[in-house]
Amino acid sequence: MDPSKYEKYFSTDGFWSKLKKGAKKAGSKVIYSGLLLFYAVESPKTPLRAKVQIYGALGYLILPLDIVPDLLPVIGYVDDLSVLGLALAAVAKSIDDDVKRKAKSKLRDFLGDEVMSSKDIIDIDGQLVADKDKDPAMSGMDLGK
Numbered sequence: 001m002d003p004s005k006y007e008k009y010f011s012t013d014g015f016w017s018k019l020k021k022g023a024k025k026a027g028s029k030v031i032y033s034g035l036l037l038f039y040a041v042e043s044p045k046t047p048l049r050a051k052v053q054i055y056g057a058l059g060y061l062i063l064p065l066d067i068v069p070d071l072l073p074v075i076g077y078v079d080d081l082s083v084l085g086l087a088l089a090a091v092a093k094s095i096d097d098d099v100k101r102k103a104k105s106k107l108r109d110f111l112g113d114e115v116m117s118s119k120d121i122i123d124i125d126g127q128l129v130a131d132k133d134k135d136p137a138m139s140g141m142d143l144g145k
Helices: 003-009 014-024 028-042 047-060 074-089 097-111 113-117 119-132
Strands: none
Touching: 003 047, 014 028, 014 074, 014 097, 028 047, 028 074, 028 097, 028 119, 047 074, 047 097, 047 113, 097 113, 097 119, 113 119
16 A cells, blocks of 8 residues: 555644544554654654655545545554554654654643553554664554554
Protein backbone atom coordinates (compact mmCIF):
# COMPACT_ATOMS: atom_id res chain seq x y z
CA MET A 1 0.00 0.00 0.00
CA ASP A 2 1.47 3.36 -1.02
CA PRO A 3 0.42 6.02 1.51
CA SER A 4 1.73 8.88 -0.66
CA LYS A 5 -1.32 8.60 -2.93
CA TYR A 6 -3.45 9.66 0.07
CA GLU A 7 -1.54 12.89 0.67
CA LYS A 8 -4.24 14.91 -1.10
CA TYR A 9 -6.78 13.84 1.54
CA PHE A 10 -4.87 15.35 4.46
CA SER A 11 -6.13 18.51 6.12
CA THR A 12 -5.46 19.81 9.60
CA ASP A 13 -9.19 20.22 10.28
CA GLY A 14 -9.92 16.71 9.03
CA PHE A 15 -7.15 15.28 11.22
CA TRP A 16 -8.41 16.93 14.42
CA SER A 17 -12.00 16.05 13.60
CA LYS A 18 -11.10 12.37 13.08
CA LEU A 19 -9.15 12.21 16.32
CA LYS A 20 -11.80 13.97 18.39
CA LYS A 21 -14.58 11.72 17.07
CA GLY A 22 -12.73 8.43 17.31
CA ALA A 23 -10.06 8.77 20.00
CA LYS A 24 -11.49 6.27 22.45
CA LYS A 25 -12.58 3.83 19.76
CA ALA A 26 -9.29 4.01 17.85
CA GLY A 27 -7.17 3.42 20.93
CA SER A 28 -3.92 4.82 22.18
CA LYS A 29 -1.66 3.26 19.51
CA VAL A 30 -3.53 4.84 16.60
CA ILE A 31 -3.96 8.19 18.31
CA TYR A 32 -0.38 8.44 19.59
CA SER A 33 1.02 7.37 16.21
CA GLY A 34 -1.11 9.96 14.43
CA LEU A 35 -0.11 12.67 16.88
CA LEU A 36 3.59 11.86 16.53
CA LEU A 37 3.29 12.18 12.77
CA PHE A 38 1.22 15.35 12.99
CA TYR A 39 3.73 17.11 15.24
CA ALA A 40 6.66 15.81 13.19
CA VAL A 41 5.18 17.31 10.03
CA GLU A 42 4.83 20.65 11.84
CA SER A 43 8.48 20.60 12.92
CA PRO A 44 10.90 22.69 10.86
CA LYS A 45 13.49 19.95 11.53
CA THR A 46 11.54 17.38 9.50
CA PRO A 47 12.85 17.06 5.92
CA LEU A 48 10.48 17.54 3.00
CA ARG A 49 10.73 13.89 1.93
CA ALA A 50 9.59 12.77 5.39
CA LYS A 51 6.75 15.30 5.34
CA VAL A 52 5.45 13.85 2.07
CA GLN A 53 5.35 10.38 3.68
CA ILE A 54 3.64 11.77 6.75
CA TYR A 55 0.99 13.65 4.76
CA GLY A 56 0.21 10.44 2.90
CA ALA A 57 -0.22 8.43 6.10
CA LEU A 58 -2.32 11.11 7.79
CA GLY A 59 -4.40 11.49 4.63
CA TYR A 60 -5.11 7.78 4.74
CA LEU A 61 -6.08 8.06 8.42
CA ILE A 62 -8.71 10.71 7.79
CA LEU A 63 -9.95 9.32 4.48
CA PRO A 64 -13.62 8.42 5.03
CA LEU A 65 -13.35 5.27 2.95
CA ASP A 66 -10.43 3.03 3.75
CA ILE A 67 -9.74 -0.66 3.24
CA VAL A 68 -11.31 -1.68 6.55
CA PRO A 69 -14.11 0.69 7.64
CA ASP A 70 -13.37 2.46 10.93
CA LEU A 71 -16.95 1.81 12.01
CA LEU A 72 -15.99 -1.79 12.84
CA PRO A 73 -14.86 -1.93 16.46
CA VAL A 74 -11.11 -2.54 16.90
CA ILE A 75 -10.62 -4.15 13.45
CA GLY A 76 -11.56 -0.92 11.68
CA TYR A 77 -8.34 0.77 12.76
CA VAL A 78 -5.91 -2.06 11.96
CA ASP A 79 -5.21 -0.76 8.46
CA ASP A 80 -4.80 2.79 9.77
CA LEU A 81 -2.33 1.56 12.37
CA SER A 82 -0.36 -0.31 9.72
CA VAL A 83 -0.05 2.78 7.51
CA LEU A 84 0.86 4.98 10.49
CA GLY A 85 3.43 2.44 11.67
CA LEU A 86 5.12 2.29 8.28
CA ALA A 87 5.29 6.07 8.15
CA LEU A 88 6.69 6.27 11.70
CA ALA A 89 9.39 3.75 10.83
CA ALA A 90 10.32 5.71 7.71
CA VAL A 91 10.52 9.07 9.48
CA ALA A 92 11.76 7.95 12.93
CA LYS A 93 14.78 10.28 12.70
CA SER A 94 12.34 13.22 12.56
CA ILE A 95 10.60 12.26 15.81
CA ASP A 96 12.53 14.18 18.44
CA ASP A 97 11.79 14.80 22.14
CA ASP A 98 9.80 17.95 21.36
CA VAL A 99 7.53 16.05 18.96
CA LYS A 100 7.03 13.29 21.55
CA ARG A 101 6.26 15.83 24.29
CA LYS A 102 3.59 17.55 22.18
CA ALA A 103 2.06 14.23 21.11
CA LYS A 104 1.93 12.94 24.68
CA SER A 105 0.38 16.16 25.94
CA LYS A 106 -2.39 15.97 23.36
CA LEU A 107 -2.84 12.22 23.93
CA ARG A 108 -3.35 12.97 27.63
CA ASP A 109 -6.05 15.51 26.66
CA PHE A 110 -7.84 12.87 24.56
CA LEU A 111 -7.49 9.75 26.72
CA GLY A 112 -6.43 10.84 30.21
CA ASP A 113 -3.33 10.47 32.38
CA GLU A 114 -3.57 6.70 32.80
CA VAL A 115 -2.76 6.08 29.12
CA MET A 116 0.68 7.64 29.50
CA SER A 117 2.12 4.60 31.24
CA SER A 118 0.44 2.06 28.97
CA LYS A 119 2.41 -0.65 27.21
CA ASP A 120 1.24 0.73 23.84
CA ILE A 121 2.97 4.09 24.36
CA ILE A 122 6.11 2.52 25.79
CA ASP A 123 6.27 0.08 22.84
CA ILE A 124 5.93 2.84 20.24
CA ASP A 125 8.61 4.98 21.92
CA GLY A 126 10.94 1.99 22.12
CA GLN A 127 10.40 1.10 18.49
CA LEU A 128 11.08 4.70 17.44
CA VAL A 129 14.46 4.56 19.18
CA ALA A 130 15.26 1.25 17.45
CA ASP A 131 14.14 2.57 14.05
CA LYS A 132 16.34 5.68 14.32
CA ASP A 133 19.34 3.37 14.06
CA LYS A 134 18.04 1.45 11.03
CA ASP A 135 17.95 2.21 7.35
CA PRO A 136 14.43 3.67 6.80
CA ALA A 137 13.93 1.57 3.69
CA MET A 138 14.59 -1.61 5.67
CA SER A 139 12.72 -0.83 8.90
CA GLY A 140 9.16 -1.61 9.86
CA MET A 141 7.43 -0.81 13.09
CA ASP A 142 5.55 -3.68 14.63
CA LEU A 143 2.67 -1.68 16.09
CA GLY A 144 0.17 -4.47 15.73
CA LYS A 145 1.25 -6.31 18.88
